[in-house]
Amino acid sequence: xxxxxxxxxxxxxxxxxxxxxxxxxxxxxxxxxxxxxxxxxxxxxxxxxxxxxxxxxxxxxxxxxxxxxxxxxxxxxxxxxxxxxxxxxxxxxxxxxxxxxxxxxxxxxxxxxxxxxxxxxxxxxxxxxxxxxxxxxxxxxxxxxxxxxxxxxxxxxxxxxxxxxxxxxxxxxxxxxxxxxxxxxxxxxxxxxxxxxxxxxxxxxxxxxxxxxxxxxxxxxxxxxxxxxxxxxxxxxxxxxxxxxxxxxxxxxxxxxxxxxxxxxxxxxxxxxxxxxxxxxxxxxxxxxxxxxxxxxxxxxxxxxxxxxxxxxxxxxxxxxxxxxxxxxxxxxxxxxxxxxxxxxxxxxxxxxxxxxxxxxxxxxxxxxxxxxxxxxxxxxxxxxxxxxxxxxxxxxxxxxxxxxxxxxxxxxxxxxxxxxxxxxxxxxxxxxxxxxxxxxxxxxxxxxxxxxxxxxxxxxxxxxxxxxxxx
Numbered sequence: 001x002x003x004x005x006x007x008x009x010x011x012x013x014x015x016x017x018x019x020x021x022x023x024x025x026x027x028x029x030x031x032x033x034x035x036x037x038x039x040x041x042x043x044x045x046x047x048x049x050x051x052x053x054x055x056x057x058x059x060x061x062x063x064x065x066x067x068x069x070x071x072x073x074x075x076x077x078x079x080x081x082x083x084x085x086x087x088x089x090x091x092x093x094x095x096x097x098x099x100x101x102x103x104x105x106x107x108x109x110x111x112x113x114x115x116x117x118x119x120x121x122x123x124x125x126x127x128x129x130x131x132x133x134x135x136x137x138x139x140x141x142x143x144x145x146x147x148x149x150x151x152x153x154x155x156x157x158x159x160x161x162x163x164x165x166x167x168x169x170x171x172x173x174x175x176x177x178x179x180x181x182x183x184x185x186x187x188x189x190x191x192x193x194x195x196x197x198x199x200x201x202x203x204x205x206x207x208x209x210x211x212x213x214x215x216x217x218x219x220x221x222x223x224x225x226x227x228x229x230x231x232x233x234x235x236x237x238x239x240x241x242x243x244x245x246x247x248x249x250x251x252x253x254x255x256x257x258x259x260x261x262x263x264x265x266x267x268x269x270x271x272x273x274x275x276x277x278x279x280x281x282x283x284x285x286x287x288x289x290x291x292x293x294x295x296x297x298x299x300x301x302x303x304x305x306x307x308x309x310x311x312x313x314x315x316x317x318x319x320x321x322x323x324x325x326x327x328x329x330x331x332x333x334x335x336x337x338x339x340x341x342x343x344x345x346x347x348x349x350x351x352x353x354x355x356x357x358x359x360x361x362x363x364x365x366x367x368x369x370x371x372x373x374x375x376x377x378x379x380x381x382x383x384x385x386x387x388x389x390x391x392x393x394x395x396x397x398x399x400x401x402x403x404x405x406x407x408x409x410x411x412x413x414x415x416x417x418x419x420x421x422x423x424x425x426x427x428x429x430x431x432x433x434x435x436x437x438x439x440x441x442x443x444x445x446x447x448x449x450x451x452x453x454x455x456x457x458x459x460x461x462x463x464x465x466x467x468x469x470x471x472x
Contacts, residue, residue: 075467137223226296231331241318270382274347
């Protein structure tokens with residue numbers, strides 16, 4: 001929380017003038033001179049009257065800028081690729097935006113240690129391509145891969161499509177460098193997998209959404225490049241069959257499960273009905289659809305094993321139908337059906353989106369209670385359900401015709417009520433930001449929230465970083 005009485009009386013004009021004097025107009029740009037630049041993310045929360053934009057070229061320049069802002073009590077919002085969905089990067093009235101878009105270098109690929117050191121402004125897709133060029137694999141993958149930055153990915157502890165095998169962002173980072181609110185720099189660019197030397201500042205910063213410090217450089221953990229990837233689109237009758245397929249695939253596929261994307265019929269029918277350019281993976285209708293993927297080092301043996309596994313699932317009546325991708329193009333066609341939500345804002349401009357998680361055993365009940373409850377409360381509403389079932393994460397898109405602000409509030413209260421009742425999380429991978437701060441208490445206890453506030457106060461006593469985000 002912020003003690004506003006302790007803030008400096010320095011005017012906002014003075015702060016900008018000090019920044020310009022110290023760093024120059026190449027680094028500090030007045031907001032009105034930023035050529036129509038967007039200062040809001042994808043959350044729908046609009047930006048406000050932003051004072052200035054800071055685009056440092058080095059950690060030292062950012063450190064100098066933050067020291068000036070800290071001394072003046074000037075609020076700062078950190079912005080990456082602006083692909084977030086929780087409002088954490090939408091700059092508000094009186095704030096200064098900080099972007100690390102100029103700090104985008106891939107500094108080193110260490111083939112022996114299997115690491116890559118990058119600056120935080122580097123785009124995720126660039127990291128993926130550099131890893132492949134070096135004979136490695138960076139498994140984190142998101143629909144926004146071409147625009148989201150590594151700094152933003154770490155700030156939200158992004159998940160994506162391969163969490164089930166490779167873990168969240170935290171599992172793919174070995175070290176970070178960051179600038180704290182007062183300009184101090186903490187440098188922990190270690191390459192060790194084992195580093196049990198006191199408090200884990202790295203993992204404290206990852207997922208903090210830019211409210212505890214600004215991550216500037218990162219050591220990423222690379223994985224061996226898969227030589228073969230097998231992909232299938234599966235049709236199943238019920239949720240029990242879905243969980244059976246998941247557990248059997250995890251225990252019987254030599255390469256494990258690298259993706260297990262589940263789609264309810266509402267999602268599948270909506271996507272295929274509204275995107276005529278997409279190829280229908282299966283001819284018939286089913287109770288659930290699963291995009292199953294495994295990867296490994298022996299393409300031929302893996303492909304044979306994958307098809308043999310699917311055959312067993314047919315024989316045991318776990319699967320009703322399945323289509324195996326026989327080419328990379330066919331696999332991309334399958335993934336295009338799953339990646340369709342990127343276009344939902346165009347088709348459903350007033351959608352109410354949820355990113356929630358539960359124990360896998362509770363997912364079917366959660367989805368049923370939510371969809372049936374929405375229909376009962378708002379007849380004729382649309383509810384699309386899909387997600388990364390292996391890690392308990394489902395996404396829900398709700399559309400209520402003629403919805404007012406009160407309607408949206410009622411829908412959110414109902415959905416988050418189900419989340420709370422089942423002991424789930426109000427945010428699986430998109431963060432809290434401005435959008436979910438009022439419902440964070442449905443996931444965290446009062447003592448947990450108090451501990452978070454104490455950490456925030458210790459690292460940012462003047463409350464200038466991401467003011468109002470997460471804790472409000």
